[in-house]
Amino acid sequence: MLTAILLRYTHVRITQVIQSAICNRFHSMRQRLCRWLLTARDRRQSDDLEFTKEYLADMIGSQRPGVASTLSSLERLKLLRSHRGGVTILRGKDLEKESCECYALMKREVDSFVESCQTHAPTVGT
DSSP states (O other), X not given: OHHHHHHHHHHHHHHHHHHHHHHHHHSOHHHHXXXXXXXXXXXXXXXXXXXXXXXXXXXXXXXXXXXHHHHHHHHHTTSEEEETTEEEESOHHHHHHHSOHHHHHHHHHHHXXXXXXXXXXXXXXX
């Protein structure tokens, strides 16, 4: 059982790395930034994200001024609120529409892995 979980986890991680590389090559900075913010929200389970613009730029392979400009345009659409040292996602569903298909693809992959782990997890006391 453990081997199957580890193999599935390895598959998910390799898929994430490959998909991120493809995304960084073929999608716009706006799409990559939206994907990255949504993924961070999912992992943190919070709409309040504490990241500097410099950090966000590093994560999506861009420059800080471009990230600041993109955040401003998303803020004008009232999808998020950007502040010093962080971002608050206001309308996640609409932010998903601004993202590329990579976000939905990776979310399905991770959700499937988590669900399979929960389905096959031993119960307490057995």
